[in-house]
Amino acid sequence: MLALILSGCGTLPTDPTAGSGQSSAGAPANTTNQNTTGPHRFGVQTKTRGCVAANALQDSACTPGAIITSATKAQICTSGYAKSVRNVPTSEKDQVYAEYGITHHSAGEYEVDHLVSLELGGSNDIANLWPEAASPKPGFHEKDQVENYMHDQVCSGAISLQQAQIQIATNWLTLYHRMGNRSSTQNLQEGAL
Numbered sequence: 001m002l003a004l005i006l007s008g009c010g011t012l013p014t015d016p017t018a019g020s021g022q023s024s025a026g027a028p029a030n031t032t033n034q035n036t037t038g039p040h041r042f043g044v045q046t047k048t049r050g051c052v053a054a055n056a057l058q059d060s061a062c063t064p065g066a067i068i069t070s071a072t073k074a075q076i077c078t079s080g081y082a083k084s085v086r087n088v089p090t091s092e093k094d095q096v097y098a099e100y101g102i103t104h105h106s107a108g109e110y111e112v113d114h115l116v117s118l119e120l121g122g123s124n125d126i127a128n129l130w131p132e133a134a135s136p137k138p139g140f141h142e143k144d145q146v147e148n149y150m151h152d153q154v155c156s157g158a159i160s161l162q163q164a165q166i167q168i169a170t171n172w173l174t175l176y177h178r179m180g181n182r183s184s185t186q187n188l189q190e191g192a193l
Contacts, residue, residue: 040166042067042116045127051100056138056173058130062099063115065169066128071121077155082118088129096129109133111140115172116165117147120154138176146172149179 043066051062068085075081093112097103102110113132116122132140150168153159159167167175 040065040169042165042169043123043125043127048099051130053100053130053133056133056136057171058115058132059100063130064127065115065165066123066125067116067121067165068123071161073154073161076119076121076151076161085118085124087124088112092124092126092129095126097131099126100131102131105131113140113143116169117151119147119151120164120168121161122165138173142176143172146176146179150175 041064044064045062046064047059047061051059053059071085096112097105097110110131110133112129114122114124115128115130118124122128132143134140146168150159150164154161154164
């Protein structure tokens with residue numbers, strides 16, 4: 001988790017590398033952008049119990065998204081970046097399931113997913129994690145397609161990393177419905193959801 005107390009949730013940091021600026025693998029530490037002046041408030045959980053995912057979307061009070069503020073376009077567009085920063089221990093996954101009230105699940109039924117994917121500079125912080133269902137569709141497999149598409153858009157220069165982060169955190173499902181239409185790149189660039 002982060003080396004900070006998330007507003008309103010009282011969660012203390014547990015990451016031994018927190019605050020060091022580096023993860024144990026030498027990648028940037030998972031520092032969350034607590035931007036409260038922009039269009040999206042990353043890393044600020046306002047609820048940690050009774051979370052409910054609805055219509056293929058996370059509970060934004062529990063999972064607003066969190067980013068690694070030091071992640072750059074050059075870093076995320078380098079092969080192997082996401083693997084170098086991935087670090088979600090089982091205890092954190094269990095906490096995500098508990099926040100969403102899921103006490104039992106079958107293998108493959110859910111995936112503890114990063115709202116802002118690692119390949120878009122997302123963090124491993126609990127504010128960026130939620131139990132995403134495989135079905136009904138669209139589910140986590142379809143969100144993976146959105147993540148890959150947005151990563152390609154950022155790396156090609158069609159959209160900025162910040163725009164991609166905000167758009168996927170705001171409503172990845174809208175992006176899913178639009179991404180089949182490649183002419184929607186202009187809408188993605190303008191942030192028109």
